[in-house]
Amino acid sequence: MTKLDKKNWDSLTSHIEQSNFILLSTHINSDGDGIGSEIAFYYFLKDMGKECRIINATSTPDNLNIIDPDSIVEVYENSFDGWLSKVDLTIVFDIGDHRRTGPIGEKVYESSTVISLDHHPAKEGHPFDLNIVHSEAPATGYMIWKYMEYLGKTKTLLPLKIANALYAAVVTDTGSFKYQSTTPDTHRMAAHLLESGVDGYDIQRSIYEQNKLSRIRLMGLIIQNLHYSDNGQVVWSIITQDMLKKADADDGDVDGFTEFIRTIEGVEVSFMIQETNNGNHRINFRSSGNYIINDIAQSFDGGGHKFAAGARVDDMSIKGIELKIINKLSEKISGEFDGYQK
Numbered sequence: 020m021t022k023l024d025k026k027n028w029d030s031l032t033s034h035i036e037q038s039n040f041i042l043l044s045t046h047i048n049s050d051g052d053g054i055g056s057e058i059a060f061y062y063f064l065k066d067m068g069k070e071c072r073i074i075n076a077t078s079t080p081d082n083l084n085i086i087d088p089d090s091i092v093e094v095y096e097n098s099f100d101g102w103l104s105k106v107d108l109t110i111v112f113d114i115g116d117h118r119r120t121g122p123i124g125e126k127v128y129e130s131s132t133v134i135s136l137d138h139h140p141a142k143e144g145h146p147f148d149l150n151i152v153h154s155e156a157p158a159t160g161y162m163i164w165k166y167m168e169y170l171g172k173t174k175t176l177l178p179l180k181i182a183n184a185l186y187a188a189v190v191t192d193t194g195s196f197k198y199q200s201t202t203p204d205t206h207r208m209a210a211h212l213l214e215s216g217v218d219g220y221d222i223q224r225s226i227y228e229q230n231k232l233s234r235i236r237l238m239g240l241i242i243q244n245l246h247y248s249d250n251g252q253v254v255w256s257i258i259t260q261d262m263l264k265k266a267d268a269d270d271g272d273v274d275g276f277t278e279f280i281r282t283i284e285g286v287e288v289s290f291m292i293q294e295t296n297n298g299n300h301r302i303n304f305r306s307s308g309n310y311i312i313n314d315i316a317q318s319f320d321g322g323g324h325k326f327a328a329g330a331r332v333d334d335m336s337i338k339g340i341e342l343k344i345i346n347k348l349s350e351k352i353s354g355e356f357d358g359y360q361k
Contacts, residue, residue, distance in 0.1 A: 054184075136151050
Protein backbone atom coordinates (compact mmCIF):
# COMPACT_ATOMS: atom_id res chain seq x y z
CA MET A 20 0.00 0.00 0.00
CA THR A 21 1.10 3.55 -0.57
CA LYS A 22 -1.11 5.25 1.99
CA LEU A 23 -1.63 4.72 5.71
CA ASP A 24 -5.32 3.89 5.83
CA LYS A 25 -7.89 3.18 8.53
CA LYS A 26 -8.35 -0.47 7.54
CA ASN A 27 -4.70 -1.37 8.16
CA TRP A 28 -4.45 0.56 11.42
CA ASP A 29 -7.65 -1.04 12.72
CA SER A 30 -6.36 -4.48 11.76
CA LEU A 31 -3.05 -3.81 13.53
CA THR A 32 -4.90 -2.68 16.66
CA SER A 33 -7.14 -5.75 16.60
CA HIS A 34 -4.18 -8.14 16.33
CA ILE A 35 -2.46 -6.42 19.24
CA GLU A 36 -5.54 -6.55 21.45
CA GLN A 37 -6.02 -10.28 20.79
CA SER A 38 -2.39 -11.26 21.45
CA ASN A 39 -0.75 -12.33 24.70
CA PHE A 40 2.94 -12.66 23.80
CA ILE A 41 4.32 -10.15 21.31
CA LEU A 42 7.76 -10.24 19.73
CA LEU A 43 9.27 -7.12 18.16
CA SER A 44 12.29 -7.30 15.86
CA THR A 45 14.16 -5.61 13.03
CA HIS A 46 16.78 -6.51 10.46
CA ILE A 47 20.31 -7.77 11.03
CA ASN A 48 22.95 -5.04 11.30
CA SER A 49 20.14 -2.88 12.60
CA ASP A 50 20.03 0.90 12.21
CA GLY A 51 18.39 3.89 13.86
CA ASP A 52 15.08 3.50 12.07
CA GLY A 53 14.61 -0.19 12.85
CA ILE A 54 15.78 0.07 16.45
CA GLY A 55 14.01 3.35 17.12
CA SER A 56 10.75 1.98 15.73
CA GLU A 57 10.80 -1.19 17.79
CA ILE A 58 11.77 0.63 21.00
CA ALA A 59 8.97 3.16 20.56
CA PHE A 60 6.49 0.35 19.89
CA TYR A 61 7.71 -1.60 22.92
CA TYR A 62 6.85 1.25 25.29
CA PHE A 63 3.55 1.78 23.49
CA LEU A 64 2.65 -1.90 24.07
CA LYS A 65 3.84 -1.80 27.67
CA ASP A 66 1.50 1.14 28.28
CA MET A 67 -1.28 -1.17 27.06
CA GLY A 68 -0.21 -3.80 29.58
CA LYS A 69 1.06 -6.19 26.93
CA GLU A 70 3.72 -8.87 27.43
CA CYS A 71 6.37 -8.12 24.81
CA ARG A 72 10.09 -8.32 24.13
CA ILE A 73 12.50 -6.93 21.57
CA ILE A 74 14.83 -9.62 20.24
CA ASN A 75 17.19 -8.87 17.37
CA ALA A 76 19.63 -11.07 15.51
CA THR A 77 22.52 -8.63 15.98
CA SER A 78 23.54 -6.16 18.66
CA THR A 79 22.65 -2.47 18.79
CA PRO A 80 25.37 -0.11 17.48
CA ASP A 81 26.98 1.83 20.32
CA ASN A 82 25.86 5.18 18.94
CA LEU A 83 22.20 4.19 19.40
CA ASN A 84 22.42 3.16 23.06
CA ILE A 85 21.13 6.61 23.97
CA ILE A 86 17.59 5.56 22.97
CA ASP A 87 17.73 2.33 24.98
CA PRO A 88 18.46 3.50 28.55
CA ASP A 89 16.64 0.48 30.02
CA SER A 90 18.55 -2.04 27.85
CA ILE A 91 15.32 -3.55 26.54
CA VAL A 92 16.83 -4.66 23.22
CA GLU A 93 18.04 -8.26 23.49
CA VAL A 94 20.24 -10.23 21.11
CA TYR A 95 18.97 -13.69 20.21
CA GLU A 96 20.28 -16.71 22.11
CA ASN A 97 19.11 -20.33 22.03
CA SER A 98 17.84 -19.94 25.57
CA PHE A 99 15.10 -17.63 24.25
CA ASP A 100 13.44 -20.45 22.30
CA GLY A 101 11.08 -21.34 25.16
CA TRP A 102 9.61 -17.84 25.26
CA LEU A 103 9.56 -17.59 21.47
CA SER A 104 7.46 -20.75 21.28
CA LYS A 105 4.70 -18.87 23.15
CA VAL A 106 4.71 -15.86 20.83
CA ASP A 107 1.36 -15.38 19.10
CA LEU A 108 2.15 -12.06 17.38
CA THR A 109 5.40 -10.98 15.73
CA ILE A 110 5.84 -7.41 14.52
CA VAL A 111 8.89 -6.64 12.39
CA PHE A 112 10.06 -3.15 11.50
CA ASP A 113 12.00 -1.80 8.53
CA ILE A 114 13.26 -5.17 7.32
CA GLY A 115 12.51 -4.96 3.58
CA ASP A 116 13.44 -8.60 3.04
CA HIS A 117 11.82 -11.05 5.48
CA ARG A 118 14.99 -13.13 5.48
CA ARG A 119 16.89 -10.31 7.20
CA THR A 120 15.67 -11.28 10.66
CA GLY A 121 18.16 -14.13 10.71
CA PRO A 122 17.38 -17.03 13.08
CA ILE A 123 14.46 -15.17 14.68
CA GLY A 124 12.26 -15.48 11.61
CA GLU A 125 12.92 -19.20 11.50
CA LYS A 126 11.51 -19.49 15.03
CA VAL A 127 8.31 -17.45 14.68
CA TYR A 128 7.24 -16.95 11.07
CA GLU A 129 5.24 -20.17 10.92
CA SER A 130 4.08 -20.34 14.54
CA SER A 131 2.72 -16.80 15.02
CA THR A 132 0.80 -14.09 13.24
CA VAL A 133 3.38 -11.87 11.52
CA ILE A 134 2.93 -8.15 10.82
CA SER A 135 5.41 -5.98 8.95
CA LEU A 136 5.62 -2.20 9.29
CA ASP A 137 7.96 -0.82 6.66
CA HIS A 138 8.64 1.86 4.10
CA HIS A 139 10.40 -0.67 1.87
CA PRO A 140 8.40 -2.93 -0.47
CA ALA A 141 8.31 -6.52 0.77
CA LYS A 142 9.85 -9.27 -1.31
CA GLU A 143 7.59 -11.75 -3.07
CA GLY A 144 6.87 -14.85 -1.01
CA HIS A 145 6.95 -12.96 2.28
CA PRO A 146 5.29 -14.61 5.32
CA PHE A 147 3.44 -11.51 6.54
CA ASP A 148 -0.20 -11.88 7.52
CA LEU A 149 -0.50 -8.09 7.49
CA ASN A 150 1.96 -6.10 5.39
CA ILE A 151 1.72 -2.36 6.08
CA VAL A 152 3.97 -0.53 3.64
CA HIS A 153 4.17 3.18 2.94
CA SER A 154 6.89 3.50 0.32
CA GLU A 155 6.81 7.30 0.41
CA ALA A 156 7.33 7.51 4.17
CA PRO A 157 10.69 9.01 5.18
CA ALA A 158 11.16 6.34 7.86
CA THR A 159 9.36 3.44 9.49
CA GLY A 160 9.45 5.54 12.66
CA TYR A 161 7.30 8.10 10.86
CA MET A 162 4.73 5.36 10.24
CA ILE A 163 4.69 4.57 13.97
CA TRP A 164 4.08 8.24 14.70
CA LYS A 165 1.23 8.30 12.16
CA TYR A 166 -0.30 5.23 13.85
CA MET A 167 -0.14 7.02 17.18
CA GLU A 168 -1.67 10.07 15.51
CA TYR A 169 -4.50 7.86 14.24
CA LEU A 170 -5.08 6.63 17.80
CA GLY A 171 -5.21 10.23 19.04
CA LYS A 172 -2.03 9.97 21.08
CA THR A 173 -0.25 12.87 19.37
CA LYS A 174 -2.91 15.32 20.55
CA THR A 175 -0.84 15.45 23.73
CA LEU A 176 2.88 15.04 24.36
CA LEU A 177 4.32 11.55 23.97
CA PRO A 178 6.24 9.77 26.75
CA LEU A 179 9.88 10.80 26.45
CA LYS A 180 11.24 7.29 25.81
CA ILE A 181 8.87 6.88 22.86
CA ALA A 182 9.66 10.37 21.57
CA ASN A 183 13.43 9.83 21.78
CA ALA A 184 13.21 6.55 19.87
CA LEU A 185 11.04 8.00 17.11
CA TYR A 186 13.27 11.05 16.79
CA ALA A 187 16.34 8.84 16.31
CA ALA A 188 14.42 6.80 13.72
CA VAL A 189 13.44 9.77 11.58
CA VAL A 190 16.76 11.62 11.99
CA THR A 191 18.84 8.67 10.81
CA ASP A 192 16.63 7.67 7.88
CA THR A 193 16.30 11.22 6.55
CA GLY A 194 19.98 12.04 6.91
CA SER A 195 19.09 14.68 9.49
CA PHE A 196 16.18 15.86 7.30
CA LYS A 197 18.22 16.41 4.14
CA TYR A 198 17.04 13.51 1.98
CA GLN A 199 14.37 13.92 -0.68
CA SER A 200 11.92 11.85 1.36
CA THR A 201 11.70 14.65 3.96
CA THR A 202 8.30 16.39 3.81
CA PRO A 203 6.56 19.17 5.73
CA ASP A 204 4.85 16.45 7.80
CA THR A 205 8.27 15.02 8.69
CA HIS A 206 9.13 18.35 10.27
CA ARG A 207 5.74 18.46 12.01
CA MET A 208 6.56 15.07 13.50
CA ALA A 209 10.00 16.31 14.62
CA ALA A 210 8.46 19.42 16.16
CA HIS A 211 5.97 17.32 18.14
CA LEU A 212 8.77 15.06 19.39
CA LEU A 213 10.88 18.05 20.44
CA GLU A 214 7.86 19.49 22.23
CA SER A 215 7.57 16.13 24.01
CA GLY A 216 10.99 16.73 25.55
CA VAL A 217 13.48 15.31 23.06
CA ASP A 218 16.93 16.87 23.26
CA GLY A 219 17.67 16.91 19.55
CA TYR A 220 21.23 18.09 20.01
CA ASP A 221 22.03 15.30 22.47
CA ILE A 222 20.61 12.57 20.23
CA GLN A 223 22.26 13.83 17.06
CA ARG A 224 25.59 14.25 18.86
CA SER A 225 25.40 10.69 20.19
CA ILE A 226 24.54 9.28 16.76
CA TYR A 227 26.89 11.29 14.57
CA GLU A 228 29.69 12.65 16.76
CA GLN A 229 30.89 9.59 18.67
CA ASN A 230 33.04 7.95 15.99
CA LYS A 231 35.41 5.28 17.25
CA LEU A 232 39.04 5.49 16.21
CA SER A 233 38.58 2.18 14.36
CA ARG A 234 35.90 3.78 12.19
CA ILE A 235 38.19 6.69 11.33
CA ARG A 236 40.98 4.27 10.42
CA LEU A 237 38.60 2.35 8.17
CA MET A 238 37.39 5.57 6.56
CA GLY A 239 40.99 6.39 5.70
CA LEU A 240 41.49 3.01 4.03
CA ILE A 241 38.28 3.44 2.06
CA ILE A 242 39.23 6.91 0.83
CA GLN A 243 42.63 5.60 -0.30
CA ASN A 244 40.96 2.85 -2.33
CA LEU A 245 38.07 4.55 -4.11
CA HIS A 246 37.16 3.56 -7.66
CA TYR A 247 35.46 5.73 -10.28
CA SER A 248 33.67 5.27 -13.60
CA ASP A 249 31.58 7.29 -16.04
CA ASN A 250 33.66 10.45 -15.76
CA GLY A 251 33.46 10.47 -11.99
CA GLN A 252 29.70 10.11 -11.81
CA VAL A 253 30.01 6.67 -10.17
CA VAL A 254 32.19 5.99 -7.15
CA TRP A 255 32.53 2.83 -5.13
CA SER A 256 34.51 1.10 -2.44
CA ILE A 257 35.33 -2.53 -1.74
CA ILE A 258 35.72 -3.37 1.94
CA THR A 259 37.50 -6.63 2.64
CA GLN A 260 37.93 -8.53 5.86
CA ASP A 261 41.64 -7.65 5.69
CA MET A 262 40.72 -3.94 5.73
CA LEU A 263 38.48 -4.43 8.76
CA LYS A 264 41.26 -6.27 10.58
CA LYS A 265 43.83 -3.63 9.65
CA ALA A 266 41.58 -0.90 11.08
CA ASP A 267 40.52 -3.06 14.05
CA ALA A 268 36.96 -2.33 12.88
CA ASP A 269 33.71 -4.28 12.78
CA ASP A 270 30.54 -4.27 10.67
CA GLY A 271 29.05 -1.42 12.67
CA ASP A 272 31.93 0.84 11.65
CA VAL A 273 30.94 0.51 7.98
CA ASP A 274 27.50 2.12 8.28
CA GLY A 275 27.09 5.41 6.44
CA PHE A 276 30.14 5.17 4.20
CA THR A 277 28.16 4.63 0.99
CA GLU A 278 26.26 7.87 1.60
CA PHE A 279 29.50 9.62 2.61
CA ILE A 280 31.31 8.93 -0.67
CA ARG A 281 28.16 9.85 -2.62
CA THR A 282 28.69 13.43 -1.43
CA ILE A 283 31.90 13.73 -3.48
CA GLU A 284 31.50 16.53 -6.01
CA GLY A 285 30.19 15.28 -9.35
CA VAL A 286 29.09 11.86 -8.05
CA GLU A 287 25.61 10.69 -9.00
CA VAL A 288 25.73 7.10 -7.69
CA SER A 289 27.83 5.38 -5.04
CA PHE A 290 27.98 1.78 -3.96
CA MET A 291 29.90 -0.34 -1.51
CA ILE A 292 30.72 -4.04 -1.61
CA GLN A 293 31.61 -5.46 1.78
CA GLU A 294 33.08 -8.89 2.34
CA THR A 295 31.39 -10.40 5.41
CA ASN A 296 33.04 -12.71 7.92
CA ASN A 297 31.22 -15.74 6.48
CA GLY A 298 32.50 -15.14 2.95
CA ASN A 299 29.33 -13.57 1.57
CA HIS A 300 29.02 -10.01 0.32
CA ARG A 301 26.87 -7.08 1.35
CA ILE A 302 26.10 -4.35 -1.21
CA ASN A 303 24.78 -0.85 -0.53
CA PHE A 304 23.70 1.66 -3.16
CA ARG A 305 23.00 5.38 -2.92
CA SER A 306 21.88 7.80 -5.64
CA SER A 307 21.74 11.59 -5.67
CA GLY A 308 18.28 11.31 -7.22
CA ASN A 309 18.95 11.40 -10.94
CA TYR A 310 19.31 7.63 -11.38
CA ILE A 311 17.13 4.90 -9.89
CA ILE A 312 19.25 2.13 -8.41
CA ASN A 313 16.90 -0.27 -6.61
CA ASP A 314 16.46 -2.22 -9.86
CA ILE A 315 20.17 -3.05 -9.72
CA ALA A 316 19.77 -4.22 -6.12
CA GLN A 317 16.83 -6.36 -7.26
CA SER A 318 19.06 -8.02 -9.87
CA PHE A 319 21.01 -9.38 -6.87
CA ASP A 320 17.77 -10.47 -5.14
CA GLY A 321 17.88 -7.37 -2.96
CA GLY A 322 15.69 -4.28 -2.87
CA GLY A 323 15.00 -0.95 -1.25
CA HIS A 324 14.01 2.56 -2.27
CA LYS A 325 14.57 4.16 -5.67
CA PHE A 326 17.66 6.02 -4.45
CA ALA A 327 18.81 3.88 -1.49
CA ALA A 328 18.97 0.11 -1.78
CA GLY A 329 20.97 -2.96 -0.90
CA ALA A 330 21.50 -6.69 -1.31
CA ARG A 331 23.37 -9.65 0.10
CA VAL A 332 25.13 -12.01 -2.30
CA ASP A 333 26.53 -15.44 -1.52
CA ASP A 334 27.23 -16.93 -4.95
CA MET A 335 29.50 -14.42 -6.72
CA SER A 336 33.03 -13.13 -6.34
CA ILE A 337 33.76 -9.51 -5.50
CA LYS A 338 35.06 -8.96 -9.02
CA GLY A 339 31.93 -10.50 -10.53
CA ILE A 340 29.67 -8.31 -8.41
CA GLU A 341 31.72 -5.22 -9.22
CA LEU A 342 31.65 -5.75 -12.98
CA LYS A 343 27.92 -6.47 -13.01
CA ILE A 344 27.14 -3.28 -11.10
CA ILE A 345 29.37 -0.91 -13.06
CA ASN A 346 28.12 -2.38 -16.33
CA LYS A 347 24.50 -1.73 -15.34
CA LEU A 348 25.30 1.76 -14.05
CA SER A 349 27.20 2.66 -17.23
CA GLU A 350 24.21 1.57 -19.29
CA LYS A 351 22.01 3.87 -17.21
CA ILE A 352 24.32 6.86 -17.32
CA SER A 353 26.06 6.78 -20.68
CA GLY A 354 24.34 4.06 -22.61
CA GLU A 355 27.48 1.96 -22.85
CA PHE A 356 30.09 0.40 -20.59
CA ASP A 357 33.25 2.53 -20.42
CA GLY A 358 35.37 0.55 -17.98
CA TYR A 359 36.44 2.00 -14.66
CA GLN A 360 39.24 3.88 -13.01
CA LYS A 361 40.90 3.62 -9.62
